[in-house]
Amino acid sequence: MxxxxxxxxxxxxxxxxxxxxxxxxxxxxxxxxxxxxxVPPPRLSPALHGWHSAGGSFAFRGSSVFYRESFGAVGSSDVVILLHGFPTSSYDWNKIWEPLNQRFNRVVALDFLGFGFSDKPRPHRYSIFEQASVVEALVAHLGLSDHRVNILSHDYGDTVALELLYRSDQKRSGHLTINSLCLSNGGIFPETHYPRLLQKVLKDSSFLSPLLTRLINFPLFSRGIGEVFGPHTQPTDAEHWDMWTGVRFNDGNLVMDSILQYINQRLEHRERWVGALTSTQVPLHLIYGPLDPVNPHPQFLHLYQAVVRRSTVSVLDEHISHYPQLEDPTGFLNAYLNFINSF
CATH class of the missing domain: 1.20.5 (Single alpha-helices involved in coiled-coils or other helix-helix interfaces)
Known part of the structure; x- marks a missing residue:
């Protein structure tokens, strides 16, 4: 050999x-x-259980949508609707809920379809347009169709708010009458939006995403969430678990890839949604955490101020990142109330 x-x-x-x-x-x-x-989803923490128990639900096209509503300030008719971000839920607003109650007559929040305690149908084509219709349906369900509502939104909720703004200004059937709009740390401009690597893979890979949505676990999720919080404003372990529990409720991890198509929708409908911002006469405000890696400073802020000239802006402390209402609830609340009280 x-x-x-x-x-x-x-x-x-x-x-x-x-x-x-x-x-x-x-x-x-x-x-x-x-x-x-x-692996079964984690049990609700006492805090999350309390949030869930205080809420209700209504039917939207055969699905159940969770919402919370509370009545606050006597002598005021002001209503504020809170729109949360991806991949979390209405529980994002828990730290400022009671203070908002002291200012507004009615405070309303919902879990978008596919999020939190709402149904998470699959297969399903999730879209910003559908989520805007969910909000309109909730307003009708609560008997608020004749009210002028204030919208406070974050991240994914910002884009839903822009579709609602477009419908309101175009006076589309069933639209909300918007009294004011406050945005926070959302990917308003596709050109200054930098989704995380896992988000890119989930939205773009039809081969890998069904497997990855099943393999996402708590350590992977909490690491990803931690990356969009500031180093000095990280969620506690309990807060990480509450976020993860909301995702896992009703197997929400299995629809994340479908929901993430909103990133492509932002690009496709940029003219419609950015155009609504630039043409509206509704009072506008932006609350911005400048350490945000998803909508980074200074690119995002410079573009926003150049394009949306009618909007006022509150920039929070330099260590505040993508979740300002959780990282700096006092600063966030003060910025919002200053805006509301200014007109």
């Missing part, structure tokens, strides 16, 4: 050993993966 033949046999044996090793790994991993894919 020549040296070349011997080397070829060695390589063949090595390849065979490697195939056998991977086979064993696969035989071990498959049952472990099967077990993991059936």
């Amino acid at each position: 020549t040296r070349c033949d011997s080397a070829g046999e060695d390589r063949g044996s090595l390849r065979g050993a490697m195939r056998e090793w991977w086979l064993h790994v696969g035989l071990i991993c498959v049952p472990l993966l099967a077990v993991y894919l059936h």
Whole structure:
């Protein structure tokens, strides 16, 4: 036997050993993966249970939508509707709920379809247009169709708010009458929006996303959420778990890839939604956490101020990032109330 033949046999044996090793790994991993894919969602914390118990639901096109409503300031007719971001829920507003109650007669928040305690149908084509219709349906359900409402939004909710603004200014059937709009840390401009790597993969890979949505676990989720909070304003372990519990409720992790198509929708409908901002006569305000890696400073802020000239702006402390209402609830609330009280 020549040296070349011997080397070829060695390589063949090595390849065979490697195939056998991977086979064993696969035989071990498959049952472990099967077990993991059936891990039940975590139980609601007392705080999250209290939030859920204080809410209600209404039917929207065959699905149940969760909302919270409370009555506050006597002698005021002002209503504020709170629109949350991705991938969390109305619970994002828990730190400023009671102070808002002291200023507004009615404070209303909902979990968008596919989020939090609302139904999460699948397969389903989630869209910003549908979520705007959910908000309109909630307003009608609560008997607020004849009221002028103030909208306070964050992240994903910003884009829903812009569709509502467009419908309001165009006087579309069933539209809200908007008294004011306050946005916060949302990807208003596709050109200054930088989604996280996992978000990009989930929205773009039809092959990987069904597997990845099942493999997302608490450590991976909490690491991703931590990246969009400031280093000095990180959520507590309990807050991480509450966010994750909201995602896992009704298997929400399995629809994240479908919901993330909103990033593509922002690009496709930029003219409609940015145009609504630039043409409206509704009072506008932006509350901005400048450490935000998703809508980074100074690119985002400079573009916003150049394009949306009628809007006032509150820039929070330099260590506040993508979730300003959770990272700096006092600063966020003061900025919002200063805006509301200015007109």
